[in-house]
Amino acid sequence: MATTNRPDAPDRETLLRMFEIQQKIKTADERFRSMLTSGQVQLIYYSPRGQECISAGYAVHLRPDDYVVTIYRGLHDHIAKGVPMRELWAEFLGRGTGTCKGKGGPMHVTHPASGLMVTTGIVGAGIPIANGFGLAAQLSGTDQVTVVNFGDGAANIGAFHEGLNMAAVWKLPVVFVCQNNLYGEHTPMAMSTGVEYISERAASYGMPGVTVNGNDPVAMWKVAGEAVARARSGEGPTLIEARTYRFWGHLMGDAMEYMPKEERKAAMAADPLPAFRAWLIENGHANESQLAEIEDRIKALVDDAVDFATNSPEPPMDELYTDVYEEIIK
Amino acid sequence: MTTTEPRIMPMGMAINEAMDVAMGLDEKVFLLGEDIAEPSGGVYKITKGLSTKYGTQRVRKTPISEAAIIGAAVGAAIAGYKPVAEIMIMDFIGVCLDQITNHAAKIRYMSGGQTTVPMVIRTSAGAGRGFGAQHSELLEAFAVHSPGMKVAIPSNPADAKGLLISSIFDADPVLFVEPMLMYWDPAYAGEVPAGDHRVPLGKANTVVEGKDVSIVSYGRQVHTCKQAAEALAAEGISAEVIDLRSIVPYDEAAVMASVTKTKRAVVVHEAVTRCGFGAELSSRIHEELFGTLAAPVQRVGGKNIPIPYASNLEKAFLPQVDDVVAAVKRTNK
Ligand SMILES: Cc1ncc(C[n+]2csc(CCOP(=O)(O)OP(=O)(O)O)c2C)c(N)n1
Ligand SMILES: [Mg+2]
Numbered sequence: 001m002a003t004t005n006r007p008d009a010p011d012r013e014t015l016l017r018m019f020e021i022q023q024k025i026k027t028a029d030e031r032f033r034s035m036l037t038s039g040q041v042q043l044i045y046y047s048p049r050g051q052e053c054i055s056a057g058y059a060v061h062l063r064p065d066d067y068v069v070t071i072y073r074g075l076h077d078h079i080a081k082g083v084p085m086r087e088l089w090a091e092f093l094g095r096g097t098g099t100c101k102g103k104g105g106p107m108h109v110t111h112p113a114s115g116l117m118v119t120t121g122i123v124g125a126g127i128p129i130a131n132g133f134g135l136a137a138q139l140s141g142t143d144q145v146t147v148v149n150f151g152d153g154a155a156n157i158g159a160f161h162e163g164l165n166m167a168a169v170w171k172l173p174v175v176f177v178c179q180n181n182l183y184g185e186h187t188p189m190a191m192s193t194g195v196e197y198i199s200e201r202a203a204s205y206g207m208p209g210v211t212v213n214g215n216d217p218v219a220m221w222k223v224a225g226e227a228v229a230r231a232r233s234g235e236g237p238t239l240i241e242a243r244t245y246r247f248w249g250h251l252m253g254d255a256m257e258y259m260p261k262e263e264r265k266a267a268m269a270a271d272p273l274p275a276f277r278a279w280l281i282e283n284g285h286a287n288e289s290q291l292a293e294i295e296d297r298i299k300a301l302v303d304d305a306v307d308f309a310t311n312s313p314e315p316p317m318d319e320l321y322t323d324v325y326e327e328i329i330k
Numbered sequence: 331m332t333t334t335e336p337r338i339m340p341m342g343m344a345i346n347e348a349m350d351v352a353m354g355l356d357e358k359v360f361l362l363g364e365d366i367a368e369p370s371g372g373v374y375k376i377t378k379g380l381s382t383k384y385g386t387q388r389v390r391k392t393p394i395s396e397a398a399i400i401g402a403a404v405g406a407a408i409a410g411y412k413p414v415a416e417i418m419i420m421d422f423i424g425v426c427l428d429q430i431t432n433h434a435a436k437i438r439y440m441s442g443g444q445t446t447v448p449m450v451i452r453t454s455a456g457a458g459r460g461f462g463a464q465h466s467e468l469l470e471a472f473a474v475h476s477p478g479m480k481v482a483i484p485s486n487p488a489d490a491k492g493l494l495i496s497s498i499f500d501a502d503p504v505l506f507v508e509p510m511l512m513y514w515d516p517a518y519a520g521e522v523p524a525g526d527h528r529v530p531l532g533k534a535n536t537v538v539e540g541k542d543v544s545i546v547s548y549g550r551q552v553h554t555c556k557q558a559a560e561a562l563a564a565e566g567i568s569a570e571v572i573d574l575r576s577i578v579p580y581d582e583a584a585v586m587a588s589v590t591k592t593k594r595a596v597v598v599h600e601a602v603t604r605c606g607f608g609a610e611l612s613s614r615i616h617e618e619l620f621g622t623l624a625a626p627v628q629r630v631g632g633k634n635i636p637i638p639y640a641s642n643l644e645k646a647f648l649p650q651v652d653d654v655v656a657a658v659k660r661t662n663k
Contacts, residue, residue, distance in 0.1 A: 094640035105462040105639025121464035156393035186370035192393035314642040
């Protein structure tokens with residue numbers, strides 16, 4: 001991020017909220033990875049590290065009653081929408097105290113109280129479902145907005161094309177956030193996608209499409225703000241393509257042999273969060289001790305969540321058949 | 331004198347070898363699927379090396395587009411190719427179910443036999459990995475319920491190779507289900523014949539001989555059944571374990587002969603019990619051998635729930651050795 005001040009930047013309070021969200025994501029992610037590496041926990045983990053700026057950039061425009069839909073790589077979206085850290089950790093560790101009683105796991109985190117409505121493990125599947133949230137808001141005349149997150153790879157599945165078209169035709173209050181980290185699993189975007197920018201596709205459905213540097217918090221904030229405002233005022237959906245990078249490959253344990261080493265090194269060297277931190281200080285939005293205080297508070301929050309989750313019991317066995325239907329049907 | 335080392339390998343390698351052999355034998359065989367080409371060679375490394383050996387025309391990496399993958403395989407198969415399409419994990423079949431049940435399965439019949447669809451859909455499946463409800467299911471029953479589709483599910487590396495080569499050269503579409511936990515686990519490694527080793531579809535394998543009860547299974551659960559047979563032997567019950575290898579077609583003659591001998595049967599699979607293949611098999615045994623049976627056929631399968639994430643619940647979902655032993659005892663009351 002440039003070191004000069006930005007006339008287009010949000011106010012200090014918003015900037016600090018964005019910093020706080022990003023710092024939470026980074027701290028939680030680092031703890032998951034260290035616990036995985038040390039063997040303290042075993043779970044399938046899709047690190048969102050490198051992409052946290054995107055979630056912070058849209059989340060500060062949302063109200064608690066707005067909806068978010070996300071994917072298996074969703075920790076950043078979960079945290080940004082305000083899913084409580086304790087229950088989030090407990091769900092990741094499969095504990096009975098988790099957001100979903102340990103039944104869903106990291107790929108299916110759900111916390112309606114925070115507006116985190118669906119996390120799916122099926123590529124692209126969240127897109128049509130988000131339309132349903134948008135339709136419900138439209139039908140009931142609320143001005144709730146739905147943000148649905150997905151990857152660049154998801155832009156090649158039928159659900160994306162059907163979903164965007166329907167959203168445009170019905171002018172649904174949905175913001176489509178394509179978190180373009182340049183890879184779908186082990187395949188670089190250029191090998192699977194016929195256009196250079198996913199945002200180009202918006203035109204074919206009749207909605208605005210915009211590509212933004214998803215690692216630039218101010219730019220991301222601005223673009224997301226316009227799309228959320230458009231949705232909220234009934235003008236319809238927007239496709240945002242936020243360009244970014246996944247620092248840790250597809251999932252933990254990925255050998256990343258298909259990612260050029262230099263490319264990854266450069267992306268990590270340009271880590272958006274430390275750059276944002278330095279920018280906040282250089283431009284007088286915060287001083288060192290304020291940011292350090294936020295970081296300490298977040299460290300304590302994550303410590304507490306880890307304690308809570310690791311000391312929580314597994315779900316009781318009598319949960320096996322509950323929640324399949326309203327009543328128990330074996 | 332030359333001695334040849336036994337070729338012990340994990341199932342993942344045997345499946346790779348099957349595709350290698352088939353591609354070497356017939357230029358019409360080609361592979362398509364997400365991430366299957368080098369450098370990664372598939373997310374589970376099952377197609378490792380094949381794009382280097384046969385080129386990216388024949389080992390084609392696809393966009394994440396399951397309906398387009400299976401649709402392209404259907405078209406190419408009708409046009410004379412022998413596509414082997416990979417659906418990374420079986421749960422994703424939901425995305426392309428139309429292409430499978432309405433097209434791959436029905437086209438031979440709807441065209442009055444003018445067009446046929448000789449293709450394979452390879453897919454990995456199975457719970458026990460903490461992957462949650464959308465990455466763990468065995469869904470073979472839907473294909474069994476789609477006349478026109480064949481279904482094979484190997485339980486060991488040699489069968490995986492032999493059944494896959496047979497499936498690739500079969501005249502009809504085959505859903506080939508690979509138990510994911512068996513891919514690279516050395517505990518499931520086994521000897522695999524070199525070259526063009528084929529195991530026909532529809533030919534069961536009696537993996538344990540016995541006289542008191544027939545336990546019929548397929549896929550990874552065959553191992554659960556073998557362990558159950560050992561436990562039962564210790565209690566003086568002699569169990570026969572039959573590995574079906576393919577369930578459409580399945581070796582009905584072998585099943586009926588065994589149950590005629592033992593008069594008792596337990597059917598076991600990982601898929602949810604309700605309307606699983608075990609329900610069909612149990613019905614068929616009752617229809618054919620009602621008068622011979624000493625007890626009703628018992629079913630053991632996954633619980634009738636979405637697969638839970640928490641490890642204690644996930645374990646409770648899966649059929650365990652004790653469940654098979656208990657089912658056998660229910661036939662002995
Ligand atoms: C329908 C479907 N097909 C395949 C997969 C396997 N898979 C999981 S993530 C993934 C890559 C998705 O890439 P992208 O949309 O760019 O998201 P990213 O993981 O990069 O965040 C694939 C192919 C899946 N989960 N669902
Ligand atoms: Mg991606």
